[in-house]
Amino acid sequence: MAMLLLMLLLPIFLVAVSGTAAVSCPASCKCYWVVDSLYANCSRRGLSVYPSFDNVPLEHLDLSGNRFEEFPIQYADMDSLLYLDLSNNKIDNLAANALIGFTSLRTLLLANNSIVLWSEISPNEAFKYAPSLKRLSLSGNRLGSFASADSKMQLNSQSLTELDLSAAQISVVGGDILVNKLPNLQRLSLANNQLTQLLRLPSKSLRELDLSNCGLQRLSSTFFEALPNLEVLNISHNTALQFGSMDEDLIVAYELLKLDASYCNLDQIDLSGMPVLVEVRLRGNLLRLVDEHTFANNTMLELVDLSNNVVRLIGNEAFSKLKRLKHLNLAYNEIAYLDRNLIRGNDILLELNLSRNIIQKLTKIVSNSVRLINMSWCEISSIENTALSSLSAIQNLDLSNNLISDIPNLMHSETLQHLNLANCRLSTIRNGTFSGFPELANLHLNGNRLTNPIPPAYFRANKFLDQIWLGDNPWICECHNPMFVEFYDYLTAKPPKLKDRIHLRCASPAVFYGQLWDYACMSVWSASARSSSGEKVWSAIMLTILALGLLALMLGCFQKMMRQRKKRNNRRELNENHEELRRIRDLNDRMMREESSTTLQQTNEISVLPSYEDALLMPKLERPAKSMLDLTATERKRKQLRRSHTHPDGDHSDGEVEQQLDTHQRFRSVEMLSNRDKERRAQYGPHRRTGYMEYNTQSGSRRFSIEDSRFPAARLKQQNLQSAEQIGNFQSYENSPYTKRKPKIAEIPPFKRVNMMAESVEFLTDPEYEDLGVKSGSPFAKRKPKSPPSIQVSAQVYTVGKGQLDPAVEDYFSSAQKKKAASSSTIASDFQELTEPDITSLPDENRSNDSTSNSKLSMETGKRKKRKNSASRRVSGNFSAAAAGDSSSSSCEDVGRNAQVHKPMRETLF
Template identity: 35%
Template sequence: MVRLPKTLCVLMLIGIAEGGAVFDTDLGDLCYSCTCSADKTIIDCSHRGLTELPDGFGTQVTRLNISHNEIATFPESIKKFSNLLSLDLSGNRLNELPRDALQNLTVLEELNLSRNFFEAWISLNPNEVFRPATNLKTLDLSHNKFSTMGNLANQELIISSSLETLILENCEIDSIHGRSPLSGLINIKTLRLHSNPLMRIQSLISSTLKSLDVSNCALSTINHNELMYLPSLVYLKMSHNYRLELSATAYNLFSDSLKYLDISYCNVLQPNLQGFPNLRRAILNHNMIRFLRSNEFVNNTLLEYIDLSYNNIGSLKSDTFRGLHVIKYLDLSWNEIATIPEDTLLEMPSLTQIKLSRNYLSSVGHLKSNSLTVLDMSSCEISSIGKDSLEGLQSLIDLDLSRNLLTHIPDSISSNTLKYLNLNYNRITFINNYTFFMLPRLAGLSVIGNRFTTIWRRSYFESNPYLERLDLTDNMWRCDCADANMYDFYEFVTLEPSKKEESYNLVCNSPIALIGQTWLEACYFVWNPTEKVPNPDGIIWFITVMIIGLAVCLLLVNCIKRSMQRRLATIQAERERQVEEARDRLRQLRMRAEQEALCNTPDPRDLIAPPSYDEALSMPKLNTSCHSLNETGTGKTKRRRGRRKTKSSGDLLEETERNGDLPVLDDLELSENPNDRRRHRPRREISRYGSHEVAELDQSPGARRRRMSEYNTEYYDAQNGDVMTVEVQAELERPLRPRQRRHSNEELRESDL
């Protein structure tokens, strides 16, 4: 073993790592714009609005999807994906392929070029572009606008030695002419041409073609030799060609290899399948076939499946299906068949299923078949069943007679093999013990939507030990809960282990009080009387629970009541406190008002008007001449309080000047006659003042006198006839002092005025 230096080994590892990094970086650029799988072998760049393939490539990529973008030129970088197996370029703007477009793509198997803008075969370079792809299996050119499959001058339509499937759907191809377009495809197996305005099939030559789809085209006729150049053709689909007719002459279509034929939704008047001896499956539904001739399928001995539904077939003959020895399925539904001969089914010894629904059969005839297992005769207007009508069907398992006009089932209808009987939506009203007596294998019975009223009995099914299912929904059951048979049948149908129907499907339709209720809801307490009658233990427990509940309720009520009382007491105390505070405030306001009233109330003696001039002259004179009455008398003389004395004018003026008060003269009226010395004293009402009349103090004479001191007062001189003005200045800041009352007997002197 050669040992390399460590330095060389390190350099080699670094080089390998750098190479891998470059490779991953290049592929990473592609994966940055697209979606890559974990192993980076599948790349999806669809629906990204690309105009060209992003940079980056890797030889390990096997599937590349760049569909539905804006690519107008075939990407050159695709050549580097040497291991590419699938390439999807659909939904782009390609209109041509370069000759070396698929160079180096030797392992490519699928190429999708659908939904592009190819309009001519020459733009594909069909003789050169597909040759490098030696493993190409599938080519999809659908939804382009080739308009024809005429081969080019001195060129083949397409040359590929490996191509097996060619898809040309919706390519507006209306004709196939010239040399065979398949001559360059030596290994072609499937050709799909459906949804093209193709009117004829001609010049199709291929020894390998197995499947041909020309459905939904505009085919009207097919020549009898159109299929002779396709010796390997197995599958032929020509459905939805609404004008297509098969020739009824001796020159019919023929193909020894054809096994599957679909000519549904066409204008076929006769099957005419004699030319297909190896046919296995024939679909002829939705056509215009009116009748079937004798020995119609005598040459189709290998036919296994025939669908003749949705035609206008009116009758059958006993030898119509002669020769169909291996047929298993026959569909004759949605036709106009009125009768079926008894021996018709005997010509098909392997027939297992036949559909006769939607025909005009009025009764179940005496059919005979040793292999038939499924018979569908629904919606056929059948009104009667023969007692022995099923005896000829030795292997019958499933019989469908739903949606007919049956009113009763004959007694002892017999079949040793019948398991499933469908009688839904008929008019059956009753059954008895012998109705299903001869059906020992019966496992399922369905009578939904009939007219049963009387509850069935368990004894009706004593001879059916294998019965597993009973469908009794949507019937007019009359519920009589007192009937023991109803409870017995309910248990037989709904209880385990042999449960045959769900209880909620059994609904009462009468009497009126029980309409819409299930059997169990209507009769529960009748069927379970012990649950309705109370037992002593239950009563004791009930009473105990009631007592406990009542005690709990009383306790809760008491607690709530106490809580409410405490709350009301708190509210009442708060209210009394607020009332007491309001009373205290009112009492304080009242006392304050009384104090203010006492302070502002004038002396009642001040309210007495001074004497008039005549009264002053008539007053007695004082023995002692003094300046004022306060100076009269000696210390022994006591003045009587509360006694009002008259004052002279001089004394009044002196006192007025001394005290700053002026008598009120507004109400005095002096006589204009100088000889008349009498003065009329105005009436004065002495107001009484109280705490509730504090507001009236502002109108008292003392208040008025104080206001009058602020302005000059005019007096009228009675002797001289002049008006005297006396200026009085109020001493606002001088404190009040007790007034000294004086008693004077002097006459009023003129100097005092």
């Protein structure tokens, strides 16, 4: 709350500081801002000359306590001036025109000056020029009396609402001279004057009248009749006043709300003529009895103060009719007995003060609303167990300065929060003394006779107890007692509960007499702590060192482990990098070898291939070439090749070996061409550049793979090797100049059809096949094909001799070759003519023995070749010579006509 208030006032202070710096305040004054009003404090400076405030928007000006002798008419031009204090100066008069120009002035204080006559202030003229004046103080001057009938002596002001004439040595106030020309006067103070005679003060506007300490002896009913709107009347300290006695006229004030008749020595009073009275203060009188008739007609009372009287007896129904009573003060009386139903009917009573009475026993009191009961200094020595059982809303109970030596265990209150048992005679506290007060938060036990520490367990039920007073008790400071130490720790543990620590002193032993607990036992506790904690200190030091060493060791081990782990990770990463580089290098080498070998082979093959025009001029082959190797290899290499394909045991003859080698080479050529065709039709992915060729061992085919190929082949020379992209993009041999020739395949039976990749020259130039679309303009068409002799179809298509092979290239332009071309040979051309009466008919049994033997020999050779080259036949999908012979024989018997057998194409040109 304080912080919030400070935050709210901080802008005000800042404005005040800024305003002080902005205005030119005289050196003898102090100027400051309050909210938005400028204050100038020039009080008690011993000034005799008024300070100058030119162009300063003052609202409050304090010039009290100085030596000014005249009224400051120079401030008349200050339109903003609202408050002017000239009290405690030496001003002795007020001119008639002194207030001209003070149109905004609301408060004028001229108290304690040197005005000796009422006429010196020009009451009839001076205050008419201050139309906003509300408050005027002339207290402390010597004004005399208001008994003259002269109109010039009457105070004239239409705006004045408050007039203070206290301590003005006024002795007579009569008639309407004082208040006749004050139509708006509401508050009038005549206190501390010796009014020997007080007549009527007729005023319909007056609401508050202070006549305290005026020496009044009597107030008649006519006095109150002249003040019909009077609400507050203070007639206290008029010791000789007889007010509302039975033998006098009844005082009637129907609008009076507050009456203060304290210290008037009244022994009886009748307030029945004041029905709307709310507060009545009868303190310090001589009232002895309060019964149901005392406040019978005052049902609106909220506060009744009957303290400092001699009341001994209070009737059971004395306050039963006061349904609005909130505060009842019966202190400093002589009440010895208190009825339990005294305040039972007061449903909104909050405070009951019974202090300084002679009540010896606290008995049961019934109330559903009272929250505070003060019964201090009542000489109470005993308390009933059920004293608080009927106080359902009690929160504060003050039983201090009584003779209580024991508190019963059965006392119970669910709402009690503050319990004051200070300065009683309590010597012991039991474990159930405060267990019946679960809401107890504030406990006063100071000034009793407690000597032994209270176990903290006795306060176990008081969970909200946070303030305890235990000073001024004769404590026995047994510093070695564990209970004493525990009790001290309970009181001083944060937040500390002990609130009078400076009064907590020891009474014994004698060495600690009068000393505070802290000083008395601290030396003992410190010595004990030092003596008992010597080993503990060293143990703690050693344990600390050990813990630090262990921590350092663990830290070192952890760091070492992290370093080793980092090294392992680095080594593993390095190995992985090396492995990756090795794999990439192997991959690149392999791709380079494959691409280079493939490129070189293709380059060599392409380089040795003749152009179309060269091919036309080339001589005809004298013998069929099995492959390009057969054309290019030397005789020695060919022999080595034959020897490698024959069995080392030498079971076969040279003819058989030559025949097997011829067939093997032929099938290898067909297989290679078929594999090339597969490669041409294969589908390749988009990353051909980084792939490599993979061989299939079963099918003998190759496919382009991109697995494990992260980098392209390195160190490939463009001038010698083709790129992997060119190799991968190779689709077929259609771009070869030889593919422009479109040979036609002869119609032969399916079982005699072989995997042919091109046509032979004889087939293209044979005039018998002109109907198949052979161009007549071809240079080969001009040649007359050789007419091979008619031979019987046999299983053996190629006949290979045991001698040396004929030259692979035939010279077409030599005469010897021309003669030789006329001879019949089974391997002279790629085509042979089979002369049979019917090609569909199979050979009969009447054939010559010679052909039969040849047929059997061919079948036997085919079987051997089948056994030797079964794997090659499965891969290539071609027929063996024996099977071809059988098929030819069977078909010849069925067909019965001549058929051209097209031999497998050799790799002569490709």
